Amino acid sequence: FIDKHAKKFKEAGLWGNDGQSSMINLAAYHHKPSNIDQAIITLADHWSSGLDRNTERTLEKNPEHGRDKFRSIPLLSPFTKISTELNIDGIETELGYSLQKFNTGAGIFPVQANTLNIKQDYGALWNAFEKDFEALPHQNTNSFIFSLLNLLKLYTWYIPASTMDYPDNSLFEHLKTTGAFAYCIKAFSDKNPGSLITGSSNRVSFKDGNYPVQLLCGDISGIQSFIYNITNKSAMKSLKGRSFYVQLLAETIASEISAVCGVTPINEIYAAGGKFYLLVPTLPEIDEAVKTYSKSLEQVLWKKHKGAISVNIGLVPFTMKQGKPGEPLMAETQDEPGRLQPVGSLWKSVSDKTSQRKRKKFSNLLLAQYNEFFEASGKGGDIVVCSVSGEDLSGASTRFKLEKSMVEQGDEENVFVSASVKEQIELGEDLYNAKYIIETTGDGKTNFHIGVKTWWKINKGEPEQNIKRWILGNWNESIDILPKSFTPDKHAGLGFKLFGGIHMAIKEGSKVKTLEDICLVDGEANGKTDKLGVLRMDVDNLGNLFMLGFQKTNSSFSELATLSALFDQYFGGYLNTIRNKDIFKENINIVYAGGDDVFAVGRWDKLILFAIEVRNGFKQFVSGRTDISLSGGIAIVGPKYPIAKAAELAGEAEDMAKEYTYTIDNTQFEKNAFSLFGTPLNWEYEMPFVMECKDDLVDWIFNKNYISKGLLMKMFNYYELYKNKQPDWRWQSAYTIARMGKGKSAEVNSVLEIIKKLLISNNYKNKYQSVSFDAFIAACRWAELEIKNLKL
Numbered sequence: 001f002i003d004k005h006a007k008k009f010k011e012a013g014l015w016g017n018d019g020q021s022s023m024i025n026l027a028a029y030h031h032k033p034s035n036i037d038q039a040i041i042t043l044a045d046h047w048s049s050g051l052d053r054n055t056e057r058t059l060e061k062n063p064e065h066g067r068d069k070f071r072s073i074p075l076l077s078p079f080t081k082i083s084t085e086l087n088i089d090g091i092e093t094e095l096g097y098s099l100q101k102f103n104t105g106a107g108i109f110p111v112q113a114n115t116l117n118i119k120q121d122y123g124a125l126w127n128a129f130e131k132d133f134e135a136l137p138h139q140n141t142n143s144f145i146f147s148l149l150n151l152l153k154l155y156t157w158y159i160p161a162s163t164m165d166y167p168d169n170s171l172f173e174h175l176k177t178t179g180a181f182a183y184c185i186k187a188f189s190d191k192n193p194g195s196l197i198t199g200s201s202n203r204v205s206f207k208d209g210n211y212p213v214q215l216l217c218g219d220i221s222g223i224q225s226f227i228y229n230i231t232n233k234s235a236m237k238s239l240k241g242r243s244f245y246v247q248l249l250a251e252t253i254a255s256e257i258s259a260v261c262g263v264t265p266i267n268e269i270y271a272a273g274g275k276f277y278l279l280v281p282t283l284p285e286i287d288e289a290v291k292t293y294s295k296s297l298e299q300v301l302w303k304k305h306k307g308a309i310s311v312n313i314g315l316v317p318f319t320m321k322q323g324k325p326g327e328p329l330m331a332e333t334q335d336e337p338g339r340l341q342p343v344g345s346l347w348k349s350v351s352d353k354t355s356q357r358k359r360k361k362f363s364n365l366l367l368a369q370y371n372e373f374f375e376a377s378g379k380g381g382d383i384v385v386c387s388v389s390g391e392d393l394s395g396a397s398t399r400f401k402l403e404k405s406m407v408e409q410g411d412e413e414n415v416f417v418s419a420s421v422k423e424q425i426e427l428g429e430d431l432y433n434a435k436y437i438i439e440t441t442g443d444g445k446t447n448f449h450i451g452v453k454t455w456w457k458i459n460k461g462e463p464e465q466n467i468k469r470w471i472l473g474n475w476n477e478s479i480d481i482l483p484k485s486f487t488p489d490k491h492a493g494l495g496f497k498l499f500g501g502i503h504m505a506i507k508e509g510s511k512v513k514t515l516e517d518i519c520l521v522d523g524e525a526n527g528k529t530d531k532l533g534v535l536r537m538d539v540d541n542l543g544n545l546f547m548l549g550f551q552k553t554n555s556s557f558s559e560l561a562t563l564s565a566l567f568d569q570y571f572g573g574y575l576n577t578i579r580n581k582d583i584f585k586e587n588i589n590i591v592y593a594g595g596d597d598v599f600a601v602g603r604w605d606k607l608i609l610f611a612i613e614v615r616n617g618f619k620q621f622v623s624g625r626t627d628i629s630l631s632g633g634i635a636i637v638g639p640k641y642p643i644a645k646a647a648e649l650a651g652e653a654e655d656m657a658k659e660y661t662y663t664i665d666n667t668q669f670e671k672n673a674f675s676l677f678g679t680p681l682n683w684e685y686e687m688p689f690v691m692e693c694k695d696d697l698v699d700w701i702f703n704k705n706y707i708s709k710g711l712l713m714k715m716f717n718y719y720e721l722y723k724n725k726q727p728d729w730r731w732q733s734a735y736t737i738a739r740m741g742k743g744k745s746a747e748v749n750s751v752l753e754i755i756k757k758l759l760i761s762n763n764y765k766n767k768y769q770s771v772s773f774d775a776f777i778a779a780c781r782w783a784e785l786e787i788k789n790l791k792l
Contacts, residue, residue, distance in 0.1 A: 002027055005133070012138040014145075036196070039204040040189070044181035047320045048174055049162065050328045050343065050556025071119045073163035074099065075170060077110040078563055079623040082549040084541070086627040095623050099125060102157040104498065104573030105477030109620050129155040135482055137490045145264050146469060146493035149176070150481050154496070157565075161558060173561040180267040180279040181213065181557075187262075187281035188212035211317035211334040214282045216290070217350040218253055220246060220274040221358055222309045227592060227599070228647035229308070230389060235515050235643050236589065239601070240431060240504060241424030243592040245450070246309070247499060248437070250276050252451040253297065253311055260289040269557070270564040272498070272572055273595015277350075277564075279557075282317040282334075290315070296452045298361075304420055306391070310361040314353025316346060328554035344547040344555045351543070386418045393418060423448050427458065432504045432512055435461035436483075437497070439469040461485060469493040473502045477577055498572030500593025501600070503579060505586055518587050519603045519639040521789060530789055532639045533607035534650040537614060537632025538597030539567065540658070540671040545628065567596050570621050578613050596630075599647070604636045605789060608782070611674060612691070615683055626672060626684050631657040633675035636785075656680050664770055677781040679774045689768040690779045696754075697783035702790055706748045709787060711740070711755075712780045719777045733759050 002009065002024045009015050009023055016022045020029075021037040033039035074096035081090040095110035099118035132151055138144040153172045160167030161174035188210070189196050195210045206212060227242045254268050254276035261267075261280045269277040280286050294313055301309055317334040330340035333349060384393045393399035393416055400422045402415045417425065427448065436459040440447050447455045459470075463486040470488055472481060472495070481494040488494060505513040519529040539545075546560060572594040579590050579600075588602035588610050598614065600607065611632055622628040633653020637646045653675035660673040660680035673680045674687060681687050700706040714736055721729035737756045741749040758764045762771045 001130075008134075008138050012144040013141040033202045035202070036198070036204065037186070039198070039202050040185050041178070041182050043204055044178045044185055047181045047329065048177040048556065048558045049165070049169070050554060050559065051165070070163040071122060072117075073160060073167050074113055074116045074118050075158050075160040076113060076166065076168040077623045078168040078559060078566070079110075079621075079625060079628060081166070081168065082545060082563075082628065083551050084545070084549070084625075084627040087625070088551070091623060091625065093623070097158050100158050101125070101128075101479070102154050102569075103477055103479060104569065104577055107158075108569055108574055109617075110623055125155060132480075132482060136494065137488060137492060140491040140493075142264060143468065143491055143493035145266065146495055147481065149265055150493075150495035152176075154479065154481060168562070169556070169558045170562045170565065173565060174558040176266055177269065177279070177557040177561055180263070180269070183263060183267065184213040184279055184281040188283065191281075191283055206319055209337070211282050211319045211332075213319070214280050214286070214315045214317045215346050215350045216257070216278040216280050217314050217354045218250070218257065218276045218278075219312050219314075219351075219354045219358070220250055220253075220309060221312060221361070222307075223274045224599075224647075224651070226305070226308045228644050230644060236504070236512055236518075236601075237425045237428035238421065239428070239591045239643065240501065240512070240589070241426070241428030243501065243599075244427055244431060244499065245424055246274060247272075247592070247594055248456060249309075249450055250274055251497065252454045252456075254278060256297075256451050256454060257290065257293060257313075260293045261286050262289075269561050270568075272564075272568040273597065275595065277347075280315075287315070293452065300452055310358075312354050312357040312361060314350050314355075314357055316350045316353060318346060328556070330554070342547075342550065342554050343557060343560065344550060347546045347560070348543070384416050386421055387415045389418060389421055391418050391421075428504075429512060430458040431502060432506055433460060433510070434458045434473065434502075437471045437473060437499075438464060438467050439471070440464075441466045441468060463488070465489055467492040469495060472496040473499045498568055498594065500572045500575050500598065501579070501590030503576060503585070504589050513586075513589075515601065515643065516639040518589060518601070520587075521603075529639050531604040531636050531785070532641065532646070533602055533604035534635045534637070534643070534646040535598070535600045535602075535607050535611050535632060536647070536650045536654045537611065537630055538654070539628075539630045542567075542596050566621075568594060570618065571596060571598055574617065574621070575614060578610065578617060584610050598632075599650075601643075604634070605786060607634060608676065612687070615674070619683075629672035629683065631660075631671050631673050633657050633680075636677070653678070662686065677778050679778040681775055681778060686772075686775045689764060689771055690775055690782065692768075693764060693776065693779035694782040694786065697779060698786050698790075700751050701783070702787050704747075706751045707740070709784065711737075712784050715777065715780050719773060722773050730759065 006015065006024070014023055019025070020035045026038055026041055029038045030041040030045060033042050077095045077097070080093065080095055083090065094113040096113035096116055097110055098107055098116060099121040100107050129151065136144065136147045136151065152175060156172040156175065157170050159171040161169040161171045189212065192210065195206055195212070196204045197207055198204050223246050226246060227239065230238045230242070250271050254271045255265065258265060258267055258278060261278070263278070263280055267279050269279060290313060297311055301311065318331050320329045321332050321340055322329050323340050331343050331346050332338070332340055333346070335349070384399055385391060386393055399416045400419060402417060402422070402425070438457045438459050440455045440457050442455055444455070444457065447457045449455055467489045470483065470492055472479065479496050481496050505518050507513045507517050515532055516529055519532050521528045521530050546563065549555070550559060575590060575593045575598060579585065579588050584602070584606055587606040588600060590598065590600045592599040600610065602610065611634060615630060618630055619626065631654065633650055633656060635646050635649035635653055637649070657673040657675045657680045658671055660671065660682070662669045662673065662682035662685060664685055669682060669684070672684065673682050675681070676690070681690060697712070701709055715733070718729040718733045734756055737752050741752045754765055758771060758776060759773070763769055764771050
């Protein structure tokens with residue numbers, strides 16, 4: 001392939017000098033190196049995979065795979081073998097993925113591996129890859145690297161990196177981390193002559209005391225309060241714009257730090273959910289470049305957001321070593337020389353470094369700009385403030401009056417906002433019919449600024465000039481990087497990025513629906529609104545999955561990168577697929593989704609069903625395991641209720657679910673819960689009961705008229721007695737139900753007997769055991785609201 005396309009690689013500036021270190025020879029001989037550069041790639045390959053590929057360890061582990069069957073072995077789900085506190089060994093069933101392009105549709109779910117026949121799919125995938133490769137612009141070296149990286153992700157993500165080992169690492173993630181290690185090792189060894197030792201078969205290793213690579217973590221703090229801290233003025237557009245802004249902020253800062261460190265996007269291990277991780281060389285000039293950039297970034301973020309958002313950066317220098325022959329490689333950090341630890345521990349170490357930086361945020365500005373931090377500012381009194389963020393707009397040049405088209409129905413005409421809020425509202429408005437996110441070469445009337453010196457623009461699908469990167473958002477389940485309707489700038493990079501919540505509910509006239517619009521009961525014609533739901537969810541114990549999830553096999557960088565990408569694929573990608581279903585698309589907006597969490601708003605009843613589908617999809621996504629779980633909570637309020645407060649209530653509901661312990665048959669299950677109507681409910685054991693009981697109550701009251709809504713009111717009264725620990729509630733409720741059945745039909749008494757048995761023995765229809773009164777009341781409250789909705 002390289003020989004066939006040599007002209008393109010040469011014109012892109014990637015061929016190198018002819019000889020042993022030319023591109024084609026580096027690729028061909030990296031398993032049998034004949035010079036130092038080839039040997040560096042061999043070492044990088046081992047560091048990425050976490051093992052020396054010369055060992056027979058993997059063939060002994062999976063003899064049925066072998067070398068001859070590599071075309072038939074699918075990428076297996078890493079979730080089958082991850083360890084948790086409840087299940088150290090994982091599950092025995094082998095689940096795998098179809099051979100396919102990277103996507104955010106049903107292909108993300110693993111199926112029984114022995115049912116997959118992927119051998120015949122390689123040819124078609126290869127032909128499509130080569131056709132797209134030939135169309136890539138290659139006049140700019142860095143742009144071409146970016147494009148090729150994205151093309152490889154598109155076509156190699158669902159190929160196993162090695163079928164000799166347990167094939168649960170994505171080939172793409174292995175290629176990327178190998179490239180990142182190769183660059184760092186080369187850069188360090190060039191500046192530190194003598195640090196490498198050449199052994200047998202021209203293999204190289206580092207002398208003790210050398211730590212050539214640094215894991216860099218960037219963590220954006222203040223995201224939640226930044227997104228939620230708004231009034232209801234242009235709320236939906238503001239929420240979407242602010243959410244998109246912080247999602248793009250992580251991507252931008254990671255890119256800018258890569259540039260100042262002299263590395264390419266290949267060194268970005270992960271960037272989503274407000275965090276990013278890079279591999280960079282351990283060199284003084286790199287550390288200085290990061291410090292200088294951090295100071296500039298602090299100034300930009302302070303000037304723009306006055307402390308609402310900060311970015312904290314930590315670095316951990318390390319090397320990789322092998323303990324015993326044949327064992328996986330381990331990490332040794334500069335802070336703890338001589339101690340070998342699993343690769344996952346590096347994530348904890350760098351997180352600790354980043355947290356230390358959080359305690360010193362804006363420290364670089366404190367002395368230089370003391371007055372701005374500690375002395376009064378602004379005029380005070382009766383002044384103009386931003387209608388969205390509440391920021392002081394006393395300076396005439398700092399405020400903008402929103403155009404009539406940007407003001408939501410019901411808002412007053414004179415709505416003033418700050419420059420950054422105006423930009424975010426425009427972002428939210430533009431996103432609904434956008435096709436590309438473009439990094440431009442500079443300022444412009446329709447461009448917006450992020451980071452220190454990066455300019456972006458929303459594009460509707462038209463050709464443009466002076467573009468650095470075209471990035472396609474995941475507007476559809478199928479993803480491509482090449483524009484279909486025009487030829488892009490020959491110097492531009494082409495790529496794609498997962499953006500959770502890129503779609504928004506649209507009303508007639510192609511305008512973004514307001515919070516009240518999405519609460520409409522039966523479309524725009526009805527005009528009647530129901531309650532608003534605000535949902536927050538995220539994965540339980542995510543840090544432990546990365547640090548301890550591979551304790552039985554030891555993690556590798558490519559494994560951790562694969563795991564990170566999978567979580568972002570679900571939350572940043574597949575959640576859009578769920579939201580775009582007919583049942584949800586008119587009444588649900590995802591405000592933020594990526595990494596491992598989601599924040600969404602919508603009509604309360606549809607949002608509960610959305611949350612259930614997100615959880616059920618997640619369970620299928622993690623190979624059916626309930627010990628890898630997510631928890632969440634929903635706040636249900638009026639559509640005009642302050643959105644900032646509603647988000648806070650949803651956060652409290654989520655925290656309640658995270659703190660919940662459910663006990664059944666003397667076994668305790670922590671987290672894995674959903675807070676509904678102020679009641680935390682275990683997803684596996686309690687939510688199915690609540691859903692079925694709610695459906696039964698609606699049917700008995702609204703459809704069949706077996707019982708009245710008054711029964712629900714009585715249950716709420718008895719629940720107050722129950723919460724106040726007054727035991728009378730039990731016999732009083734039984735007595736009331738018995739009286740209700742006098743003189744009624746057999747069908748009515750059958751229903752009342754089901755409810756009485758539930759209250760007395762916690763048994764529901766002999767199907768659900770140990771049902772709590774709390775869970776029953778949650779079903780009653782749900783039924784009450786649904787019946788009210790049906791009558792509107």
